Amino acid sequence: MRRTLLVLGGGIVGLSCAFEALKQGWRAIVVDRGEIGGQASGAAAGMLAPFL
Structure with a gap:
């Protein structure tokens, strides 16, 4: 078996966590209240910067 x-948040x-789990043979379920990849991921355009 x-x-x-269970991944909370589809950003x-x-x-990435779900993808790595799948590669290791896990079953991954991604839950997000909105559109997958449609929140902060799109707004940040791949940039990780500190919020001041």
Whole structure:
């Protein structure tokens, strides 16, 4: 039986975690209240910067 990972949030970090889990043989379920990849991921355009 495969292990299951529940990922809360479908942004770049959540999807990356789910992707890595899948590569390791896990079953990954991604849950987001909005559109997958449609929130901060699109606004940040891949940039990780400190918020001051």
